[in-house]
Amino acid sequence: MTRGFEIVSSYTDKDLRVPYRSTQQAAGYDFESAVDFTVPSIWKLNFLKVLWAIWHQETVSAAETDKAKAILKPFLIPTGIKAYMGADEVLILANRSSNPLKRGLVIPNGIGVIDADYYNNDSNEGEIFMQVLNFGLTDVLIKKGDRIGQGIFLNYLTADNEAQPRQQRKGGFGSSGR
């Protein structure tokens, strides 16, 4: 067992495809969405109203601001996939270059870093999610099975005399603290 992908247990009967390379020299393993998913466009009326108010230095209600913030928040597309790899390896989750062009979808964190110790963690079994924001004018419907991103396995290096990491990974998305 060197490195590879597995289906997260809650998805075993969902007929998912494990990530695959589409051409002979493709570096990235294409990830599919595990579910039908709508990524709302950020250009919603309440978001625009808040922008307008900020621009005109008008006061905005906290409720209105919260609604706008919810739309600007990245969305997590479930993949139903976990990845195992060597202790000195990492899986980089990158966008497909066609996503911004065709769907207005960007990965706000630039790339996703999937750590080797994320695999089988206690909180979500290591399920990989793709973080997206939709800058397009209209909502984007992702269908189960649509290719949404690509994962690239790499080796990483460590620094001399580093302090030994003390924490065990318990989850993702901020689980290690601030």
Ligand SMILES: O=c1ccn([C@H]2C[C@H](O)[C@@H](COP(=O)(O)OP(=O)(O)OP(=O)(O)O)O2)c(=O)[nH]1
């Ligand atoms: O696009 C992503 C990015 C990360 N992760 C998962 C795998 C990764 O191992 C974990 C933590 O990611 P990262 O270290 O980049 O985020 P953090 O904000 O530092 O969270 P943590 O405190 O859990 O390390 O979240 C994903 O599923 N998709």
Ligand SMILES: [Mg+2]
């Ligand atoms: Mg981290």
